[in-house]
Amino acid sequence: MTQIILDLQEVVKDYDKKRAVDKVSFQLPKGAIFGLLGPNGAGKTSLIRIITSITRADAGVVLFNGEPLQEKHSERMGYMPEERGLYKKMKIGDHLLYLAQLKGLSYKEAKTELTYWMEKFEIMDWWPKKIEELSKGMQQKIQFIVTILHKPDLIILDEPFSGLDPINANLIKDEILNLNKNGATLIFSTHRMEQVEEICEEIVLINNGANVLQGKVKDIKNSYKENLFNVDFSTPTQVVLPEEYALKQINDFKIQVKLGENQSSNALLQHLLNQNLNISGFNEILPSLNEIFIRRVGQSNSF
Amino acid sequence: MNKLLLIIKREYISRVTSKSFILTTLLTPLAIVLFTAVVTLIFSYETDEIQNIAVVDEAKILDGSIRDEENLFFHFEKKSLEEVLSGIEKSSYSGVLYVPAIKEVMEKQYTVFYYAAKQPGLSIQFKIKDRVEDALRDFKIVQLKLDKEQIAALDTKIILEPEPISKDEVDSSRLTSAIAAVIGMSMGFIMYMTVFIYGMMVMRSVMEEKMNRIVEVMISSVKPFQLMLGKIIGVGGVGLTQVLVWVILVPVLLLITRLIMGIDLSTNMSIAQGATPDFNPDDMQAMVALAMKEFNQINWWLIVPLFMLFFLGGYFLYSSLFAAVGSAIGDDMGESSSLTLPITIPVILALYIMMQSVESPDSSLARWSSMFPLFSPIVMPARLAFNPPWWEVALSLTLLIGTAMFFVWISGRIYRVGILLYGKKAGMKELVKWVFMK
Known part of the structure; x- marks a missing residue:
């Protein structure tokens, strides 16, 4: 059985008049890359703040490694908030050492770790620079190092790629995957679905403070598929199929077929092969997370 | 290392090593000395026209x-x-x-x-x-x-020499109350200045942290209360350092200027201000000796620690309030006035009461205000040199420390909510609500 690193049960958080988190429950297996999705204002940040002990839940249970959330657990977590922030006047080296020590590292450990990361990112010469001297993208890198310097078991990244150029975004992405390989569990909070699809194995979708959808990305996609198949041709082709197939000619080179309950993709392919057409591609169209997201959120919002 | 200590260390070091701190700490005494020298020169400058x-x-x-x-x-x-x-x-x-x-x-x-x-x-x-x-x-x-x-022989100088009734009381001389007044006044002023300058510093620093969003990173590592307390203590340390440097530097620089320029700043000042001494030099010497004796007779071993205690009490009380206000306001410094005003008014009132108390240290105004915790950190130190009844000092101190602790707690509750809230301007009503929030 896989170990559960984070277990949320019916977590509730109320602000003034609004319920920001409404009985959210999910379990996070150790070593997973987990996507926390939702439109702006869905309660993602509120939920993360509860997990990182920044605020306390009004009701519900949060278990970290099977124990109720305590102060000492914050040392095992690394959190990169959406709104990045650092002390502008502080020197980068001092700043990172300070934050690492607040996470429970000794000065010596912090220095070793920091040297490792700064060498890895080839930014050792930034050590004596002040934060305010850096560009926004560079600050982003520093913020990432802050998050992972103390080797946390659980890393929570809120919109980690916003403001990064593609090269640096890739650099960070590789590091994230690397950390995961070394045993860290990751929570990705974002509303950018294409990133989630690329990285995450599991997701939970939150809207209006409640979770509306959760599970493995593959399972979710499968459960939302419409049995829609795509066929490409290398020469212009007008396809004729038996009545029972719902055929849609997209253009001279492409058709889409929606299969009914008793129809198999093999049978469809057989029909096409029998006609001796120049088939160059055949694949099932799976809904993107984006579509599922829009469908679910649109659905629940219309109620 | 303890996290609170780490925070205190950072707050302290980052300020003490900043350029602006070093400049103000060193330049202020220089400016004071320069100003005094220039004023002295101006006053001692008589006509050079023959x-x-x-x-x-x-x-x-x-x-x-x-x-x-x-x-x-x-x-x-x-x-x-x-x-x-x-x-x-x-x-x-x-x-x-x-x-x-x-x-x-x-x-x-x-x-x-x-x-x-x-x-x-x-x-x-x-x-x-x-x-x-x-x-x-x-x-x-x-x-x-x-x-x-x-x-x-017709001109007679009258000296009113106070004598104690019982023998075991310390015999005070005619200079006692004057010297006590000067000491009291200086203590009250130092309190007033530090509470204002460093309380404001705490407030600005809290606002800054909230504005550049470092606070979320910090709070995911430490408790908000630790962060607030660390800041208050760190800035308090900066204040003590600065005051200490000034206390040492100003007299030293005055002495140096006196040696270099060959002008006696202190006596020239009094002459310049028209207070031409009408007593002869022997009289003057006797006065100085008496003043020195009085100065030594004051129980410094009691007054200085007491002053420090009142200082700490007052500083914690007010700076925690400033921290709470700082957490509640947004990026706009102008917005803060409606919330800082309720804090600054008692400080200013206390200053005036203090000045009055130095003149009549046992008036009921002085006695009652030195019990009231919002005034006592400024009023009571001013009374200390007048040997107030010990139970009054003890009661005042107890009330002050109790209230300061209570205020730090209350402010911690406000701070905890305030620093994570953006975009909304909070009024008094919200602050009270935050205190009672779970």
Whole structure:
């Protein structure tokens, strides 16, 4: 059985008049890359703040490694908030050492770790620079190092790629995957679905403070598929199929077929092969997370 | 290392090593000394223009001589006033002092005339008046056949010497209350300044942290209360450092300036301000000795620690309030005034009460305000030098420390909510609500 690193049960958080988190429950297996999705204002940040002990839940249970959330657990977590922030006047080296020590590292450990990361990112010469001297993208890198310097078991990244150029975004992405390989569990909070699809194995979708959808990305996609198949041709082709197939000619080179309950993709392919057409591609169209997201959120919002 | 210690260390080090701190800490005493030196120079600067004054003494009271001043020379003319005046343009005289004959010895008022193209300066006027007055006095003594020594005996200086009734009380001298007032006043002022300067510093720093969003990173590592307390203690340490440097640097620099410029800043100041001492140098020396004795008689071993305790109490009380306000306001410093005003008003009131209390340290105003925790950190230190009843000090201190702890707690509750809230301007009502939030 896989170990559960984070277990949320019916977590509730109320602000003034609004319920920001409404009985959210999910379990996070150790070593997973987990996507926390939702439109702006869905309660993602509120939920993360509860997990990182920044605020306390009004009701519900949060278990970290099977124990109720305590102060000492914050040392095992690394959190990169959406709104990045650092002390502008502080020197980068001092700043990172300070934050690492607040996470429970000794000065010596912090220095070793920091040297490792700064060498890895080839930014050792930034050590004596002040934060305010850096560009926004560079600050982003520093913020990432802050998050992972103390080797946390659980890393929570809120919109980690916003403001990064593609090269640096890739650099960070590789590091994230690397950390995961070394045993860290990751929570990705974002509303950018294409990133989630690329990285995450599991997701939970939150809207209006409640979770509306959760599970493995593959399972979710499968459960939302419409049995829609795509066929490409290398020469212009007008396809004729038996009545029972719902055929849609997209253009001279492409058709889409929606299969009914008793129809198999093999049978469809057989029909096409029998006609001796120049088939160059055949694949099932799976809904993107984006579509599922829009469908679910649109659905629940219309109620 | 303990996280609170880490925070305190950062708050302290990052400020103490900042350029602006080093500059203000070093430049302020320099500015004070420079200012004092310049003021002294200005006041001690008399006219550098050499003036020759002709004297026509018809009354024959000046005895043919007036003591010359540095730039002021008197020349007695045998000629009549008209003759001197008619020849004045060719002479080097800048004015003519005419002392008319005395008609009546008993006259209480006597006018002398000064003829000049330009009005004489005030200091010249005073000097001339003094000389004539002295001369006329001597003249009258002779004319009225009075005994000079007897007349001198008429002026008596009264000293009110306070004595204790019971023997075991310390005998205080006439200078006790004056010295106590000076000490009390300085203590009250130091309190007032530090509470304001460093309380504001705490507030600005909290606002800054909230604005650049570092706070979310911090709070995911430490408790908000730790962060607030660390900041308050760290900034308090900065305050103590700065005050300490000033306390050492200002007298040292004054001494150096005195040595270099050869001017005695302290005594020149008093002369410049018109308080020409009318006692002789022996008297002066006795006063200084007495003051020193009084100074030593004050129980510093009790007052200084007590002052420190009141300082800590007052600083924690007010700076925690400033921290709470800082957490509640957004990026706009102007927004803060409606929330800082309720804090600054008691501080200013306390300053005025303190000044009053130094004059009458046992008035009911002084006694009651030194019990009230919002005033006591400023008022009570001012009373300490007057030996207030020990139970009053103890009660005041207990109330202050209790209240300070309570305020730190309350502020921690407000801070915890405030720093994570953006975009909304919070009023008093919200702050109260935050205190009671779970």
